Structure formats: structure tokens, C-alpha cells
Amino acid sequence: MNPVNYLYLAALLFAIGATGVLIRRNAIVVFMCIELMLNACNLAFVAFSRMHGNLDGQIIAFFTMVVAAAEVVVGLAIIVSLFRSRHSASVDDASLMKL
């Protein structure tokens, strides 16, 4: 099956993730959408890796997973502390600073 299709899928996933970031209020969900975007990237990497017949893309995919994990650690820490002090994980509630 033509790997290009995987690219379309990746693009689709990326778009979905981005849209999610734009429209969802809950920080956790927003964060999940970002993870989705990262996964889309991974898919793209692997697909390309296959097209070009070298392993770089696959290796990068592993790196990305690690980075994503690290992001989860940091991100959840921040979001949780925010949630605890505000009793809400809505990104829209956190708008003290503006203008």
C-alpha cells in the first residue's frame, strides 16, 4: 500500500489535534490534542522513513516519544498544580493577565 496515504492520515491527525487545541477548554484535553499532533508527526516520520528507505525517521520517532513523555511529566505537573489552586482545569479560567 502506498505510504503516501499514511502521510495523508498523519496530516489529518495533525489537523484534528490542532483543532482540538483551538476549541477545547479543558487543559488536559488540550494537552492530549497536542500529544495527538506529536503522534501525527511520528506517523509522518515513519512513513517517510519507509519511503526513503533509511531508518532516521524511525529513530526520530523514538526520540519524539521520549520527548512527549517528558512533556507529559512537566505538563501534568503544571496543570495539576493549577487545578489544585483553582479547582478548575479550564484554560479559559486562567486569564488573570491580559491586555
Next chain:
Amino acid sequence: MSFPLLTATAALPAVGAIATAAVPAARRSAAKWLALLVSLATLALAVTVLVRFDPDGDRYQLTESRAWIAEFGVRYELGVDGIGVALIGLTALLIPFIILAGWHDADPLETKSSRWRPTQGFFALILAVEAMVIISFEATDVFLFYIFFEAMLIPMYFLIGGFGDRAHAGSDENASAQRSYAAVKFLLYNLVGGLIMLAAVIGLYVVAGNFSLQEIAEARANGTLDMATSTERWLFLGFFFAFAVKAPLWPLHTWLPNAMGESTAPVAVLITAVVDKVGTFAMLRFCLGLFPEASKWATPVILVLALISIIYGALLAVGQRDIKRLVAYASISHFGFIVLGIFAMTSQGQSGATLYMVNHGLSTAALMLVAGFLISRRGSRLIADYGGVQKVAPVLAGTFLIGGLATLSLPGLAPFVSEFLVLVGAFARYPVVGIIATLGIVLAALYTLVLYQRTMTGPVKPEVSAMPDLRVRELVVVAPLIALLIGLGVYPKPLTELVNPAVEHTMSDVQQKDPEPEVEAAK
């Protein structure tokens, strides 16, 4: 390399400024004396420059040249021509009087926290301005000039905004509000001008590859550097705009009345008699020197602006109710004359313009400082609050009148010489312009005499009845100025001989010949 005299002349006040600022808060009078001494020493150095300078020698003398910022093709190049020497002399001469006149202007009203040291600041800033002005008269490297042309705004800004006129109409916060408005206006106007000039400076570098006045001039002369006409014009406009703001030329003048009105009289003198001269000086040296063709191209417009400045400034001076604003508008009119002289492109006009810079400095200083003494006595700047002063303080009135007569350039006083030269110079090339400009002398008489009549003559107002006459310190300030006004009016020859060769150089820069008199032409 011999003793760097020019550097020393500029550096001394700079060092003095730092020293003055460092004087402990309690020792206020020490700071004053220190500042005065430094300014006098600077005057001595300036005199040495004057002596060492040979009018018939090279164009630029006492030159210094050191590597500075090779990256930008910038060198630390100093050198003076006759015009520069004259203006350096003027600056160094006026500063001591300014300091002396402002002796008490910066005494703190109430005892502030021990770290608050207005007096030290005031005099330090004045010296800083002097240093920067002097070096910008000396710089023969465009970048070097630009640096100080811009940098001098900062101390001026603090002088205007920080040490306002005590005699202010209205409440204190109102006063400080207007003061900072004036200061901000001053800074923004000049900063915008300077930034536009910055673009032109960069453009010049792109075209010429270095900033040395002489090198560029030579390169242009022997054709190794040819600017496209449009480029030259754009660059010229960039430079001229900045200088026209500083000068100030209509319609970029409105910052001056605010600045002069809100600041103390000595600072007002510093602005109009010293700092603004850098603008007209730079027109002569940089606009004409670097962009002769563009200068000629722009001449018609500039002459019109100058004429407008002359008439418009005078008319507004007539319409003023505030003594200092009146003097400010009078200065605008006078700057119109200077610009007219510069761009008349005749040797009479340009010599006249240069003399005018010096004489206007002296006359405005005399008038404004006496006005300052007057205002400090009555505590008001409004003309209407005065009357009959001449009865109670004849000496003050007399000096004020002489200052006024100098402002209306009465023959026998220095300004007449320069004004007439400018008029003749303009008339020789553009008769109509010359005639219109002559209207200025009538209007000048009008605003000066009206001012004198309303303040000094008539029945004595009760508020001024107890007004003391000039004190010794104040006489020491005014008397020498008046002496100079008369001296240079009767015997301006030394000055003209100093200036003429430089003017001839400028004329050759712009490849202009004086129009021949009709009769000789016929022969």
C-alpha cells in the same frame, strides 16, 4: 602627535560634569564653584584654539584622527574650520554666564532626602551639554557628529523637565505637568529628526563606505564617488530634516516655545543660543558639504520655509502674552534669517549667517537672562503682570532695553551686521526674497518695543514697586554680554576674517559664485 587640543576642549567639561555630579549633597555651593571654574577653564582652552587657529591656513586645522569603530568605517576625527572655531568660542563663552545666571535656579526648595542632589545635577548636566555641543562642532566624521548630536538631547531633556521655571502660572502639579510635556515634546521632536537622520547616515555609509567628511568630499570632487541624483536628494532630506527640527525651522518649530517657556531662563538660553546652533552649523557643514547638488535642488523650498519662519515667528512673537515664549518665537524668526543666509548661496549670506549664529547667541543670551532676572523677581512670566519697572529698577530696564535693541538688530550692535549681510546676500541672488525678509526688521521692532513698553514703562504696578535692581552677580553676567554686543557691532572684523575663508570653502563645495554687480558686469 601633538597635544590633542580639541579633544581636551571637549573632554574638560565632560570630566567636570562627572566631578560636579559627584560632589556630596551637602556641599552645594562647592558644586556651583567647581562647575564655574571648569567652564572658565574650558573658555581658556577655547581661546587657545582661537589663537592656534590660522584663518588663512588649511580648511580643517588642529585635526586629530584615531581609529574608533573600523567595523562601521568610523574614525575619531576632529578638526575645526573658522565657523567651528567661532561657534566653539561662543559656546565656551556663554556657558560661564549661564552657570552664573542659574546660580540659584537649582537650589532645592525644601530639604529632600539626603541622596537627592538637584543642584549638582543641574550644573553637571549643563557641563555635559557643553561638552557634547563642543565636540559636535569639532567632529569631521559624520558618525561621530551624529553620536553627540543625538546624545546631547538627553542632558537637555533632563534640564528642561527636571528644573522648570519656578515662576509658573498655575499650581505646582500643573507646572510639573506642563514641564514634562515640554521636555517630552522637545525630546520626541528631536529624536524623530535624529532617527530619520540615522536612516540617512546609514544610507550614506552604504553609498560612500565611510563617514569621513573630507574623504567623501574629495571622492565626490574627483568623481570616484558618484551618487545617483535621487539618492543624494533622499540623503540630503534625511539630514536636513534633523537639522531643521533642531534649528528650528517652520513648521517644525513648535517644541521651542514650550521648551523655552517651561525651562529656567539660563536653560532657555542654553537651548536657543547654544544647542540649536548645532542644527544651523550642521546645515552649513554637512548638508552643503556632502550634498551640494541636492542642496541647490532644495534651495527654493528651503528659502520659502525660511521666509515663513521669519515673518511667522515675528508675528507670533507679537501675539505672545508670556515673556519667554515671546523670546522663543523671536528666535524662530532669527533662525529663519540664519537659514536664509545659508541657502542664499552667496558669500555675504553665508558669512552673515555664521556671524548671525554668534550674534544671535549673544543677543538672546542678554535679553533672555535679563528677562529671567525680571521674572525671578516678580514670579510671573506674563507680560501683563509688569509695568513701570524702569522707574524702580532702571539698570535692569536699561540692560533689558539694550538686549531688546540687539534683538531688533539696531545698527551699532552686533546683530545688525549679520542681519544686514544676510539680507544683502539673499537680495543679491533672490531680490524678492530679500525684500520680503526685510519686513522682518519692522516686525522685530514691533514685538521688542511692545514688550519693553508693556513691562518697563507706564505707571508703576504695585506688585513691582518693591522690585530690587540688578545685583552684582547679575551685572557680572549682563555687562560683558552687552560689551560684546557693542564691540562686535562696531568692530566685527576679527570675526569676519575668521569666518571668510571657511565660507569661501563652502561656496566652492557647492560650486557657487557670487552674482556680479551690474555695473562691473557691464564693464
Next chain:
Amino acid sequence: MENLIALLVAAPLLGAAVLLCGGRALDRAGHWLGTLLAAASFVVAVVLFADMLGKGAEERTLSQHLFSWLPVEGFQADVAFQLDQLSMTFVLLISGVGTLIHVYSIGYMEHDERRRRFFGYLNLFLAAMLLLVLADNYLLLYVGWEGVGLASYLLIGFWQHKPSAATAAKKAFLVNRVGDMGLSIAIMLMFTTFGTFAFGPVLEATGETSEGKLTAIGLMLLLAACGKSAQVPLQSWLGDAMEGPTPVSALIHAATMVTAGVYLIVRSGAIFNGAPEAQLVVTIVGAVTLLFGAIVGCAKDDIKKALAGSTMSQIGYMILAAGLGPIGYVFAIMHLVTHGFFKAGLFLGAGSVMHGMNDEVDMRKYGGLRKYMPVTFVTFGLGYLAIIGFPGLSGFFSKDKIIEAAFAKGGTEGWILGSVALLGAAITAYYMTRVMLLTFFGEKRWQPDAEGHAPHPHESPKTMTIPMIVLAFGSVFAGGFFGIGDRFLHWLEPVTGHKHGHSPLSAATVTGATVGVLLIGVALAYLQYGRGPVPVTAPRGSLLTRAARRDLLQDDFNHVVLVRGGEHLTRSLVYVDHTLVDGVVNGTAATMGGLSGRLRKLQNGYARSYAVSMFGGAAVLIAATLLMRAV
């Protein structure tokens, strides 16, 4: 010998410097010092005069070069003097009359605590006036020209505490400035035309340039003359100038300064000779002023203002004569000198009267003073006879010659000018007689002054009477001395040149006519004021009278057109400067602020909207990049 010339100027200048800078220490002796230096200058003048008489007519011109004043490329101005017969005449007149008036002022200003300063100003005036007539180039003349203007400004406004005085002084200076404009433009024209403005070269080279240029220069010089000599249309200041102390009026506003215009025109004769149109204009100005002044003189009740009017009209005569060209120059100067004597005398007399009458100036409040101040009466009377041109006295000779010359101009112009001059003579006789009658004859009409002191008229002190007597002598004999045997003519001819015009009327006819109109004028005046009692308050009078009282509405005109208009102009300009010129800048600042405020709103604090902007930005970025490749 020529090195003495500088002394003429230096002496009074020194006096001015010392008196004005010197402190109260000089208050006691100041006036003597001033008088002494004036006298010194006169003595020097006499010495030079004697020396000059000793020489032949050709080498009488002396010149002294002091120093190069303003050397600029292609532009040479020197401080140098030139003393020829013309200057000599003026020098003698100025320093002579000047000295007399110094003496007079010693008495007149006795009670003024600022007397020292007054003498300082007088000396300053003398110096400037002498500089004016001695200068050998127009620029230096300009210096003297403005110098006398300054002195006159200071002296008119000497009693500055009186607002009227201060205003009058300012007005005088301003009107004169308008004239000065003319002079400076004239000098510029000379420079561009001849490349110089020294008398010698310019006046010799007049032949080499176009008549148009000369006319332009001439008209500009005329403008200057009008300002200084109070000729229409710049005459309005002279009347107000009477606010000054009377000696000032006598010296500056009668004898010397106001005649500077005549000097200028005569001195520039060569230019005018080359410019007939300009000459015509000059004569017209002279003629108009001649009548104007005379009419004003008839209507004024203020004795000094009446005399001022007469001064105006007498100078009108001189200008008229000067405008006639070579036929008139000499007589213009001659009348100038004689007028210097009798008009100064008349003013001093008026001053003496006021001195005795608590400074009352309204003639309707005088009357019958001849018994109380005989000396004044006699001297004033002689001056009166001189000015109306009573046969045998100074005025007769000089004025008669001018009228003759006017007719001699020939053509209709000649007729018109001549008859105008005659008419003027008649009116002169009328108003002077009026002054005489109102002041010295009839019954007393004295009124107590503001403080309620009734006046006790008394003769003035010697210091005042002696100068009056001397001047009276002048007014009686000067004319005869000059006129008989054309002494003056021969003296001045080498400088001004002279032509005998061919008058359509014989000299005798003209003289007869002059005397005739004179008698008519006197008779009319006597009929009106001599017989019946004179009302203390002026009757309403005819339209003309009322207009004349207001200087023929000239001031009103100025006020409406210039003052009001100027005020409106400046006020509107102040507005423009504040709203338009400044407004533009403040406007831009405000716009920036508004823009900033609006853009700020985008920063609404919601992370998601930030994300939107990023997303949008990315989209645009991508689109743009692709677009770049597309195009």
C-alpha cells in the same frame, strides 16, 4: 586737519557713554559735562569751517578713514568720514543749535531727577546725527540714521511713566522702521547694481546703469526720507512725538533730525537726477505734505502740535525743493538751515511759555502773555515773522526762492507746484498768526491745572532765554546773509550742482505774490482770532477742522487698518500655531495611542485565542511561502 572730523562725533559720544554708564555721582555735574562736550564739538566744527573757507572750492572736501568695518568677500563697509560743504552746513547747524538747546535744557530740566540721563540722550543724539551727515557711505549713514531714531525714541519717551509718552515713542520708532526698510533696500539695490555703497563710487557711476534701477533706488530713498522727515504717508508720528520734553521737540523734531530726509535726497542728488519719475514723486510728496501739515497746524489747539504741523509743512517745502533737482537742492538746504533757526526758536519759546504756565499746552488757556514774558514774546515774535516769510527775515529769502524754483520747474507741473507752494505760504501765515494771537494777545484765559494751582506766568531763567535770543538773531539775519548775493548758492554749488530754471514768472512777481498771500493769511487769522474773545473750549468747527484736529484721520486709518488688522492677524496665527501646526503632531500621537489601545484588546488573556493567532499565523506563513514560489 581731517583727523579732527572724528572728534566731532567722538566728543558727544563720549559724553553719552559717560553720562549713561556713570552712576548717580554724576548727577550734579552731568548736565554741564554734556553741554561742554556739545560745545566742544561745535568749536571743532567752527575750526574745520574756518579751515575750509581758507581753501578753494575744489579741494574743500575732507575725508577720514578710520577702520575697515565689515570686510566680507565682495562686500566692503568702512567706518570713514567725508566732510564737504553740504556736511559742513549740517555739522554747524547741528552742533550749534544742539549746543544752544543743551544750554536751554539746563534750565528747562532743572527739576527733573533724571536730568543726567536726559543729557546723555541728547549727546547720544548729537553723535548719531553728526555720524549721519559725516558718513562717507550709505551703510554708515544708516547707522547714524537708526542712531538718531533711537535717540528720538528715548527722548520722546523720556517721561516713560506717562503711557502716552511711551506709546508715542514706540510709534515714532516703528514708523521710522518702515522708512528704514526703504533705506536698507536701497542700499541692497546699490550693492547689487554698483557693487558698493560708498557715496563717491555710487554717485559717479549712476550714468552706467538703467533709469529703472535709479528710479527704484530713488523711490526707496524717498521712502526712508518720508519716515525720518515725517512726510505723507509716514508723517503720523511727528504730532505724537511732541510728548517729549520741549527742548527735544526743538532740537530733534524741528531743527535737525527731521531734516535728515532732505539731506539724504540732496546727498543722493546724482541718483535722482537720473530718475525723473522718482523726482516727480518726491515733489508730489513734498507738495502734499506741505498742505497737509499746514492744514493740521491750523486746527490744533495744542501749541506744540500746531508747531509740529508747521514743521511738517516746512519740511514739505524742502522736500518739494529737493524734488525739483539741481534748481532746488540749494534752496532746500538753505530753507532747512533758516528753518532750523526759527523753528527751534519758536519751540523754545513755546517751551518757555509752558514753563511759565505749569506745562499747560492748550493755547486757548493762554492769552495776553506778552506782558508777563517779554523776552519770550519778542523772540517768539521774531521767529513768527521769520517763518511766515515776512520780507527781510530768514524765511522770506529761503521760502521765496523755493516757490520761485517750483514755478521754474516749468510746464503744468511747475504751475501746480508753484501755486501749491503759494497756498501753503498763505496758510502758514494764517496758522502762525493764530498761534501768536492766541498765546500773547487778547485777554487772559488761564485755568488752574489739575492740582488746582492757578498759573503765575513769569519769564524763564537766563539759561533758557539766552538761547532763545541767539536763535532769534539767526531767524532774523540768517536768510539775508545767505540769500543776498547768493552766498549760500556759491558755497554749496560745488557739491549739489545748480541750474537756473526759467521761471514763467519773474522773480519780482513771485515775491509780490508771496507777500500778498502772506498778508491775506495774516488778515484772515486776525479777523478770526484777533478781535473778539476766544472761547476757552474749542467750538465744534467745520468738518475739515474736526478732521484736521485728528491729523486728517490718518491715525484712525492706521488704527483700523494696521493696528486692528495686525491684532487680528497675530491672534489668528497664535491660534493656528496652537491648533494646526501643533495639532498635527499631537494628533499623530493621539492616533498612535488609540491604535495601541485597540490592538491591546487582542491580548485578551485566553490561551486558546493566542493559539488561534499562532495557528492563523502559521497558515499565513505557509500560504505566503507557497505564494512566493507561485509568483
Next chain:
Amino acid sequence: MSASAVHSLWTTAADPIDKIGAPKIEYGQLSPTLIVIGAAVVGVLVEAFVPRKFRYYVQLFLSVVALAAAFAAVVGLAARGFGTTKAQIAAMGAIAVDGPALFLQGTILLAGLVAIFTFAERRLDPLAHGNRVDSFVAQAGAVPGSEGEQAATKAGFTTTEVFPLALFAIGGMLVFPAANDLLTLFIALEVFSLPLYLLCALARRKRLMSQEAAVKYFLLGAFASAFTLFGIALLYGYAGSVSYATIADVVEGNVSTVDPALAETMGNDALLLIGVAMVVMGLLFKVGAVPFHMWTPDVYQGAPTPVTGFMAAATKVAAFGALLRLLYVVLPGLRWDWRPVMWGIAIITMLGGAIVAITQTDIKRLLAYSSIAHAGFILAGVIATTPDGVSSVLFYLAAYSFVTIGAFAVVTLVRDAGGEATHLSKWAGLGRRSPLVAAVFAVFLLAFAGIPLTSGFTGKFAVFKAAAEGGAGALVVVGVLSSAIAAFFYIRVIVLMFFSEPKADGPTVAVPSPLTMTAIGVGVAVTLVLGVAPQYFLDLAGQAGVFVR
């Protein structure tokens, strides 16, 4: 894809492992990064094992020594000519050791050092229960205002983790501008971003704002890096490799062997252009260019001020370094595509930053917007695409970072009951109260405004000159105009400090410990030196202006 290709792919995949040699790492040339990262790791261990009351001192000592050592290493490398003649690619093509890299690393290290001083300042906040405290929360986990927080404060807890975090961030920043392939770029990006997210959340005062700042920064940052990553993927897809050199070759079309797959993707410019756009967007986000700037004001305001200063300075340096390398090494062949776009970005960034700043009322937000405007100016230099452009940008970054850290350090001094008094109205009359501090701040403001005799002017002149020479005259004009606008609000602050009467309830100016004094002092010194006698540093930047490929 044909079966044979799949087969070949399979066989390549099945090649015996022993062909892969152990990677060759030039430890010497990577020493700066290694030192810092190593110190960071040690710092973590310190947190684990050193008793609480010594941690602060040990951490401070450790970080200072590490940064100083790393800087020494950079200097050493530069001295050995790695900046110029011996510039080369290290670590199997992952890291470039060349002029720009070393210059920027040096700058980052010095900035970091100075920033660490401000991190360690413990004299400004009043004693909490008798303990000296810095500007970081006692216990990040504790809910604001809860008993837990009270207890933590009482127990004298302090978050000394900030030091290792900062070191990690610095480590990442050191790699970022030196990264020579896209993977390393991405990793470095994350390595320095994640610690910063955390640091933002650790303010002692105004914790809610601090946490909000962290959340915003984190979410938007992650969002941006997702874009970057996708962009990287596309570029990889386009060139079949993530190494800068290879991509550059492919872009310029000079590749020796073109296999069919590559030929196919090479033809597809969309991949290239979209990829470039997305990667560049990620970098522009980090430098805070309009329209990717919106996080800047909020984060700058909310984060603890020392962190703000650190971010504002170091992040910009690193990000611009990376941007330069990307554009100059990878995409010179693509200049005509990205230059116009960057023009647009630069213009709206300069104007946008300047204009919006006019109406700001909070000093930290004001500085944030000013930093946006400055990003615009630097972009003007980037666009020049000449060696001069590179060196001018390098110089500008160095000058700017010290001014910024100094300015924010001054902000930490002006305090009232609620901690730092950042509202502008509180600054009224500061010049009367404490002239010295006000004067110093004025110097920084003038430098921001680009007044001559300050480093700001030299830098601005350098970039504008480079831009003009690079044919971007119009940019210079816009830049000049926006500097005029910008001047307005810097001046406004000066007016406020000097010309308006002090308020009765105005803030006090705390007297800091030598640490902050050093930070401010260094800032002032650098500002003036680079303003008056910049020649030496301009030369340095000039020599460092060449990238290795």
C-alpha cells in the same frame, strides 16, 4: 513502491549489525555543553542527598562554577581557532562547532551566570519566619495560601531545584544554536523549554499568575513545538535526511546519487516549503515575533522576575542562533522564498511591539512588548543574508541580553507590601526617592531606545546598516520609525521616574545583596562599554560571522 524496492529495503534493514561503528564524539569540542548538563545532573543528585540547609549554597556554588568553567571552555575553543579556521562539525554531524555557535554559547553562558546571581538573591523579600528567602515558592506543590504552604514556609523550605533546572535550560540553549541536524534542534528545543515552563510556575508571590503563566507558556510552547516537529517531518520527507548539510545539498540540487524515492520527493516543493514554514514558525515563536508573540507579555508578567530576565535574554539568543543557522546553512538556496515573508514578519513585529507597548501600565509587560519590538529589529539583521548580517545580529543579541537582565534585575528591587511593585504608577517619583536606581534604570531604558553612547545604539546601527547593505532599505526606514514610536514609551517611564512627584504610599527600593548588584553592575558596564568602545566586540562578532557546513 515496487516490490524490488521493498525487498531492497528489507535487505538493507536486515544487514548485519556489526557494520555500525561506535559513534565518534569530540568531547573536547562539546565540553561546554557537557559541563553544564553534567553540573545539572549533579545538581539533581544534590537535591537528593545534600541536607536542606546546605543545598542553596552547594547549588549556587555548583552552578556558578559550572557556568564559569563552561565559559572558560568556550573561550578555550575559540582561542584554539574553532571559531574561525578550525570550525567543524562534531558528534557525527549533530553539532556544529563554529564562530556563531561559540559566540552565542559564550553569550548564553555569561547571561546565564548573571541570571543565576539574580536567582540566588535572598535579601529582597522580607524574612519569612526568620528565614532568608529568594523569589521562588517554598514548595511548588503546596496550594497557594494553604496551610501546607504556611508549613513549608515556616520550615524554611526553598525551591533550590531552580538551579539544576536553570542549568538544564542553559544546556539546551547551548545546543540549540549549534544543532546541525533537525533532530538535535528539536531535542535541544525541548530540553531548554521544559525547565523554563517549570521555572515560570515557581514564583513566591502572586502564585496564581505564576501558574497561569506556566500553563499558557507550556500549552502554547508545546503547540508550537508540535508544528516544528511536523515541519521537521516534512523536511525529512523532502530530503530523506535531517542533517542540515544534506538538506541544503538537496535544496540546491547538487546531490551525487539520487535514488528514485528521493527523486520523487525532491520534485515536491510543497513538502519543502511547508516544512520550512512550520520549522521557522516554531523558532519565531521562541523569539516572540508577531503573530507568534502573544504568550510573551503574559508569561513575562507572571513568571518570577529573575526567570523573566533569564528567559528574555537567553531564550532570544538561542532561538535567533538556531534561526540564523537554519536560514543561512540549510536554506540559502531558498532565500528568494523566505526573504519576503520574513520582511513582512519583521515589519509587523517592529511596529506591533512598539505600538502596543505605548499603552502598557505594567513595567514587566512593557518590557515584554519592547522585547517583541527588538525581535523585529534583530529580524531586520537576519534578513540581510550577508556575513555582516550574521555578525550584526550576534552583536545585537549580546548587547541586548545584558541590558535585559539588568533591567529586570532593577525591577526586582522596587517593592511594596505585595512584593514587586510592577505597576507603572508605583514608579512615579522614583528618581527623587533613590536617584541611583532610577538613573541605572534610565540607562537601560535609553539603551533599549537606542540612544547613542549606549550598546543599544551600536547594535541597532549594526543591524540597520547590515539590512541596508543587504538591500533592505525599506526595512531600515520602518525600523527607524518604530524606534521613534518605541522611544515614546521608554521616555514615558523616565518622565514618570524623574519628573513626577513621588506618591506617599509609593514603593520602597530594597538594598540588594552583592549578587544582584553584580548583575546590575555588569549590565550597566556592558551597556556603556559596548556603546562607547564597541570595536573589540564588533571584531569578535565579525570573525564569528561564518557558519560551517
